[in-house]
Amino acid sequence: MTIRDVAARAGVSPATVSRVFTQPDAVAPDTRRRVLDAAEELRYRPHPVARSLARRRTGNLGIVVPDIANSFSAMIIKAVQQEARRAEYALFVAASEEVVDDEERAARALAPQVDGLLLTSPHASDACLAELAELVPVVVTNRLVDDVPAVLTKCAEATGHAVEHLHALGHRDIAYLAGPDGYSNSQRIAGLRSACDRLGLRPVVLGPFAARFSSGVRAADLVLAAGVTAVVAFNDDIAAGLLTRFADREVRVPDRISVVGHDDTALAEMVTPRLTTVHIPAGVAGVTAAQMLITQIRGDNGSARRSELASELVVRGSTGPAPI
Amino acid sequence: MTIRDVAARAGVSPATVSRVFTQPDAVAPDTRRRVLDAAEELRYRPHPVARSLARRRTGNLGIVVPDIANSFSAMIIKAVQQEARRAEYALFVAASEEVVDDEERAARALAPQVDGLLLTSPHASDACLAELAELVPVVVTNRLVDDVPAVLTKCAEATGHAVEHLHALGHRDIAYLAGPDGYSNSQRIAGLRSACDRLGLRPVVLGPFAARFSSGVRAADLVLAAGVTAVVAFNDDIAAGLLTRFADREVRVPDRISVVGHDDTALAEMVTPRLTTVHIPAGVAGVTAAQMLITQIRGDNGSARRSELASELVVRGSTGPAPI
DNA sequence: ATGAAAGCGCTAACAC
């Protein structure tokens, strides 16, 4: 079922059929009707691959996430997907499973099949990212690379608020569980350090840990051994792991120890007690990144090259007064 | 940077360059070297879109999931992605957000851009699915449609085991929280009913509920009002919602009420107490489905049209002896 | 407003 079949049936040229599907107003109303009818009867749909080749654009967007099973990634994907659809793009999703090589390979495989690429918290080298950006419009999240538009979720301040919050509750010995190196972890450490300095605290930094539940389970005993009364985790998964292990060891949260997470994923409200956590606006980040990408694709110049989103501490049940 | 540029530089015809990238053995070793060198210098990569058009296959697989943020979907996607990669396919992911129309639209949009389509727990009509299967090789999971290969995760038996387990613990009043209509829910209900019949129990069936945490939170009070001592939930998210609400109302689990989930997603081990749940082999299902799809694409006939995977009750901390 | 013709970049017979 090709465009020629429809053309033949409607008694017009393929070019006219093409026009009907691309610039309907450029063809006479009754011709258009005939073509549409013929297409309908033949159940014809323009072949997207052929169209991509001829138009030299695909109508697809690509996104590479570190881990598809991670709910922070999921929130971003969801937002991007919706935004993509609004702009009539389909979305290609690839996951790197936190492996740098896979990330690069996925990105390179996607690049020629999409009109734009979104790389979330990429770990590839600056050079690699710059190179990709030559190939195809790129937007990154939580990563700074020269000349590559970026969406940054700043949480240094909010992480600082978490420290203030703990300090106000009487905590003086605080641990931070570092996540994988990168922009997010740096933000968190920076915010933590500066607040601690201000308040005269000396945080214990442990890690880095993989940003997973199991890391938190393992970290829990280290935290206890460190003799702190409060712990700030790189993300909610790690924090949830802490909670579980603490429950197993019958260490009461927040009575005996307070726990703060980061991201405010769905998990934060699913655990007991509910997690006090730094809310990162993943959905907004996704929407913003998608819009920046689409703007870039359309060649609208003077578009924002950088967007910074603020975070906010959400206080729930996992933090309380320090034990006496 | 096209194939002709490389051909010119290597002093061969485009066809030879093409061969070097598709059937390297069909070209003389030194010619191959020359071509490879030229390609390298020009940083040439075959254009996948043009290749798709000429070959009439894309090298892509597509998957449509009900909800990308759902961890059961995530487990399947992950498995499919890995399997796809092993076979040198890229994976296109689309989510329907549980909306039937979106599901159909996503599937139809994907169909012409992929060599095969995987529909997980689809809700579209049989007719629609059959139609899609005409367009492109299709495999469905947890859905039965004539002539469409399927991977089924049978859990009726394991759900029955859950009932036996509860019965053995002394429970006589059991509630089931139904999920969205479909194969999975039917399986669960069937297993539950048959075990209850065998044991002389009369289960209270509530719902249907959306397969979400918030549904469980809401359902908790209904469960309590129903006066049962044990509840089996459609999935772990709902079960987790129950746990949270029970904790808020200071209803002890499992002392006062026992809870059983389904799926055995990561969440099951993250909540307190850990969930007793029916393990559904999502990873295996994903791998199997991907393999069936690839086999079907390759045209290997006589391949299995249907694969049934068994489930298993995993007993953890959320179930215990019935209160006296 | 419509058609003819020339590609988009690659592959696949078919020759040689």
Place this chain on the structure above:
DNA sequence: GTGTTAGCGCTTTCAT
């Protein structure tokens, strides 16, 4: 083993 020739299905000048 390599080149020539036709497309894959669509879009897009350029004529008319």
